[in-house]
Amino acid sequence: MQHPPLDSIRNIGIISHIDAGKTTVSERILFYTGETHKIGEVHDGEAVMDWMPQEQERGITITSTATVCRWGAWWINLIDTPGHIDFTIEVERSLRALDGAVAIFSAVEGVQPQSESVWRQADRYQVPRICFINKMDRVGADYRETLRQMEEKLGARPALLQLPVGVEASFSGVVDLIAGEFLTFSEADQGRTVERHPIPAEIAGEAMAAREELIEAAADFDDAILADFLDGTAIAAERIRAAIRKGTIACRIVPVFLGTALRNKGIQPLLDAVAAYLPSPRDIPPATGQRPDGEAVDSLPCDPVGPLCALAFKVQADEGRKLTYLRIYSGTVKAGGALWNSNRGCFEKAARLFRMHAHKREQIDEALAGDIVAAIGLKEVLTGDTLCDPAHKVLLAGLTVPEPVVALAVEPKGVDDRDKLLPALEKLQWEDPTFRVHEDEETGQTILTGMGELHLEVVTDRLGREFGVQVKTGRPQVVYRETITRAAERQEVFRTEFEGKVQGGEVHLRLAPLHRGEGVRIVVPPAEVLGITRELHAALTESLTRGASTGCVTGYPLTDLEVRVTAVPVEAGITTETGVRAAAGRGLMHAARNGAPTLLEPLMDLEIITPTEYAGKVLGSVQQKRGRVEGISSQGNTEAIRALVPLAEMFGYMTELRSATKGRGSFTMEFSRFDQAPVSVLQQFGLA
Numbered sequence: 001m002q003h004p005p006l007d008s009i010r011n012i013g014i015i016s017h018i019d020a021g022k023t024t025v026s027e028r029i030l031f032y033t034g035e036t037h038k039i040g041e042v043h044d045g046e047a048v049m050d051w052m053p054q055e056q057e058r059g060i061t062i063t064s065t066a067t068v069c070r071w072g073a074w075w076i077n078l079i080d081t082p083g084h085i086d087f088t089i090e091v092e093r094s095l096r097a098l099d100g101a102v103a104i105f106s107a108v109e110g111v112q113p114q115s116e117s118v119w120r121q122a123d124r125y126q127v128p129r130i131c132f133i134n135k136m137d138r139v140g141a142d143y144r145e146t147l148r149q150m151e152e153k154l155g156a157r158p159a160l161l162q163l164p165v166g167v168e169a170s171f172s173g174v175v176d177l178i179a180g181e182f183l184t185f186s187e188a189d190q191g192r193t194v195e196r197h198p199i200p201a202e203i204a205g206e207a208m209a210a211r212e213e214l215i216e217a218a219a220d221f222d223d224a225i226l227a228d229f230l231d232g233t234a235i236a237a238e239r240i241r242a243a244i245r246k247g248t249i250a251c252r253i254v255p256v257f258l259g260t261a262l263r264n265k266g267i268q269p270l271l272d273a274v275a276a277y278l279p280s281p282r283d284i285p286p287a288t289g290q291r292p293d294g295e296a297v298d299s300l301p302c303d304p305v306g307p308l309c310a311l312a313f314k315v316q317a318d319e320g321r322k323l324t325y326l327r328i329y330s331g332t333v334k335a336g337g338a339l340w341n342s343n344r345g346c347f348e349k350a351a352r353l354f355r356m357h358a359h360k361r362e363q364i365d366e367a368l369a370g371d372i373v374a375a376i377g378l379k380e381v382l383t384g385d386t387l388c389d390p391a392h393k394v395l396l397a398g399l400t401v402p403e404p405v406v407a408l409a410v411e412p413k414g415v416d417d418r419d420k421l422l423p424a425l426e427k428l429q430w431e432d433p434t435f436r437v438h439e440d441e442e443t444g445q446t447i448l449t450g451m452g453e454l455h456l457e458v459v460t461d462r463l464g465r466e467f468g469v470q471v472k473t474g475r476p477q478v479v480y481r482e483t484i485t486r487a488a489e490r491q492e493v494f495r496t497e498f499e500g501k502v503q504g505g506e507v508h509l510r511l512a513p514l515h516r517g518e519g520v521r522i523v524v525p526p527a528e529v530l531g532i533t534r535e536l537h538a539a540l541t542e543s544l545t546r547g548a549s550t551g552c553v554t555g556y557p558l559t560d561l562e563v564r565v566t567a568v569p570v571e572a573g574i575t576t577e578t579g580v581r582a583a584a585g586r587g588l589m590h591a592a593r594n595g596a597p598t599l600l601e602p603l604m605d606l607e608i609i610t611p612t613e614y615a616g617k618v619l620g621s622v623q624q625k626r627g628r629v630e631g632i633s634s635q636g637n638t639e640a641i642r643a644l645v646p647l648a649e650m651f652g653y654m655t656e657l658r659s660a661t662k663g664r665g666s667f668t669m670e671f672s673r674f675d676q677a678p679v680s681v682l683q684q685f686g687l688a
């Protein structure tokens with residue numbers, strides 16, 4: 001079995017605005033690297049990367065898929081990322097797994113709002129990028145304008161590495177400014193043959209000037225280049241490439257390439273650029289994490305002989321089983337070997353390992369640090385889990401799974417749907433840790449919770465399309481949290497008589513409020529200290545944990561409080577597990593009621609991009625929604641407004657913003673924290 005040498009691996013994603021051509025580019029990459037034998041076109045519904053039925057129907061990409069392809073000596077793991085930032089966890093997990101990205105812009109539309117949002121996310125994760133300006137064949141193509149927008153809207157520093165020859169319909173190829181060649185792509189074999197020619201005389205002058213500009217940019221990352229440039233000494237192509245690579249990996253410069261994926265021009269130079277300028281797993285900072293005792297692990301070097309540590313960045317339902325995509329940060333994963341799942345606290349087995357190709361799976365025995373592979377056999381794993389060597393337990397830092405904040409009741413439409421609903425929901429949960437399901441104890445309804453309206457809309461859509469389950473849905477609701485505002489105590493005694501035998505339990509509890517964001521802390525002293533058996537101890541802990549998740553007054557989960565067990569008096573012959581469980585559950589409920597309970601509501605970090613002319617109107621509506629504006633920044637003729645807003649006010653905002661900005665505004669929203677709910681909400685629950 002062949003392992004990719006570490007330095008030859010490129011784990012990359014393609015990011016772009018919807019319709020900029022991400023899928024069309026990916027299809028060419030698979031074709032030219034020999035992964036597919038035919039180009040599947042998006043408009044024919046045949047693209048390989050868009051495998052889900054609704055992706056093929058709509059011609060858009062919703063979930064990420066990872067596939068490996070070989071380009072010369074290079075192994076490229078291509079991670080197809082979603083263009084919709086609303087699926088935060090999708091974007092987040094892709095960004096975690098990849099080391100570099102290709103950003104695609106359309107030469108006609110330029111930098112569109114969605115690309116701005118994804119670009120900023122990539123900035124946040126310090127992902128090195130190169131850029132491909134696509135659709136150079138279309139009427140109105142203007143790559144200079146796109147470069148200008150990259151500077152102005154994205155604050156990026158583009159470095160143009162090519163010049164186009166011909167415009168729009170007569171676009172015939174590109175000049176490679178570093179190699180000093182004109183490249184064309186043979187129409188006879190769908191662009192497979194790249195022909196190299198001297199630079200056409202009519203653009204020789206322009207190419208010379210552009211090359212000088214490029215060398216000046218490269219000189220910022222290599223002082224020797226600057227000296228030679230000033231002296232007029234010739235600078236070898238390799239030195240220029242090395243300097244640009246350094247600047248790219250440091251996220252200080254973005255090399256730009258041109259082409260038209262649909263007309264099969266410019267893809268091979270882009271693949272060369274992935275190899276030349278984007279980092280190998282060794283070029284990026286090592287992963288970090290923490291040990292079970294909370295001690296930080298500063299770095300997990302990308303070393304195949306180190307202790308194993310991998311991130312399950314995607315779990316997919318595959319013929320009823322879990323197919324888990326692993327990004328290996330350190331060590332070696334072996335097929336059949338035991339792994340420790342740090343998030344679930346259990347052993348797992350990767351029975352079989354695969355390298356995922358576009359159309360087929362290649363079974364492998366092991367996979368090394370730096371690589372991306374898929375595994376079958378892991379049973380408990382969920383997206384975002386850390387898998388590691390049982391002798392070196394570690395939890396990777398970073399992939400924080402936000403708490404669901406929107407709830408939606410669903411009801412099966414027919415009898416058939418009733419039977420299929422829960423199994424289908426379970427599979428959807430494997431894939432998406434931000435999506436959860438529970439039953440409302442009072443109404444018996446199935447409640448879905450997730451990150452937002454659109455998130456749950458996609459889930460219900462997938463239920464129908466992929467699992468054939470039709471459901472009726474209610475209106476989206478906010479998921480509140482319950483907490484207490486003062487300390488409270490309770491000594492709860494439970495007694496019952498069953499078949500003439502008295503059984504019971506007694507539990508003494510003390511509750512205290514915690515700071516916002518601290519969550520629930522359940523403190524049960526060890527069994528020996530309380531003078532109870534291990535069985536009673538386990539029953540007590542379980543009952544308190546369960547009680548905290550269902551709340552006391554409103555049924556919403558408790559948060560930001562400490563529940564401390566102070567005593568568990570035992571009466572011989574009377575105290576039982578059932579009795580202690582009941583006493584603990586009731587005791588928690590009564591204590592919380594005595595603690596002046598209140599509700600907390602989810603607040604969201606909102607970012608709106610709007611043309612300046614509508615900014616006043618948009619700001620006004622944010623304030624009306626109890627929003628707190630936290631910053632406004634201008635980029636050319638658009639404004640980026642950042643605000644903290646209660647989620648309860650944000651249902652249907654997409655439609656509202658579109659109409660307020662004539663369709664030109666866009667927004668992204670992420671959960672921030674829980675904070676005091678307003679009196680109107682407290683009144684609804686009889687708390688004010």
Ligand SMILES: Nc1nc2c(ncn2[C@@H]2O[C@H](COP(=O)(O)OP(=O)(O)OP(=O)(O)O)[C@@H](O)[C@H]2O)c(=O)[nH]1
Binds near residue numbers: 018042059135261
């Ligand atoms: N003229 C022209 N059309 C192109 C080019 N590249 C892609 N297209 C067309 O643009 C449309 C969108 O392309 P896609 O590849 O689906 O874009 P995408 O970025 O993957 O879109 P999402 O999957 O929705 O995120 C399709 O109809 C393509 O055929 C190009 O270079 N020139």
